[in-house]
Amino acid sequence: MIHAALQAVDAPPALHIPPVRPEREYALPPVAAQDVQRQLPWFTQLRQSDGFRRTLVVVGFLLLWELAARLHNNDLLLPTVGQTALALWDGIVTGELLVKTQISLAILLKAYVGGAFLALVLTALAVSTRAGRDVLATLTAMLNPLPAIALLPIALLWFGLGQGSLIFVLVHSVVWPMALNTFAGFQAVPETLRMTGRNYGLTGLPFVLQILVPAALPAILTGMKIGWAFAWRTLIAAELVFGASSGKGGLGWYIFQNRNELLTDRVFAGLVMVIAIGLLVEGLIFRTVERLTVRRWGMLR
Secondary structure, three states, X not given: OHHHHHHHHHOOOOOOOXXXXXXXXXXXXXXXXXXXXXXXXXXXXXXXXXXXXXXXXXXXXXXXXXXXXXHHOOOOOOOOHHXXXXXXXXXXXXXXXXXXXXXXXXXXXXXXXXXXXXXXXHHHHHHHOHHHHHHHHHHHHHHOOOOHHHHHHHHHHHHOOOHHHHHHHHHXXXXXXXXXXXXXXXXXXXXXXXXXHHHOOOOHHHHHHHHHHHHOHHHHHHHHHHHHHHHHHHHHHHHHHHOOEOOEOOHHHHHHHHHHOOOHHHHHHHHHHHHHHHHHHHHHHHHHHHHHOOOOOOOOO
16 A cells, blocks of 8 residues: 555656637628728828928028028128029029039049048958058048148149049048948947858958948948048038149039129029039938848848
């Protein structure tokens, strides 16, 4: 009897099997066509649209501009929005403003590509070797605080009166912000991704292009936008100081020349063109790249 009790104690407990519940199917009501086509009210859609909200900001700025111009009542100092629009339209129809814009953008594109390439080379060396990291840190500490327009006199001595001087100044304004942002993005790449690349045998430039660049793309795009903004405003300032390049002046020269002739409405028309190009590049190029890459990959909100 004691033996039977010990066997009962040592016996494993019986498994508790829960009861099987019957399956149930619920039939959903049919969806009507009008329910599928139902959308938010139009005013709600407009309120949630980024383009609409930014348009309101631009409209508010134009209203303040028009109000200030009418209160001041001096076309020589501050033309109205209508006068500026007429001058802008006249410059576009005659082709003068478009030619000036084309000259400036051609110079900017050459310098931007050169600066981006140089920034990528410096950053690749910085993440690959300790000597490259020291070179990048020292050069950025020395040259990044130096205003690009301050190098224009030296550029004129070295390259003469031509596009070379402007390109040299613009490359200086592009390379350092792009290199700093790219290197910061590379430094923020998780160690797991780095280990994955090393496990696949990637080293040197293939490691940078296949592992670091995709992971650091948000920071790289930020550096590209900052470099573009620095280069664009440096170009306009250099053309205001330097004037025409090889007998051809860009938007900055257009603004400076009309200022000398006291054509204030055309000066504002040139400024509006500068702003419009900045908005176009930001909204059409950079935002499209972000939407197709980092936003689509879930790397940016």
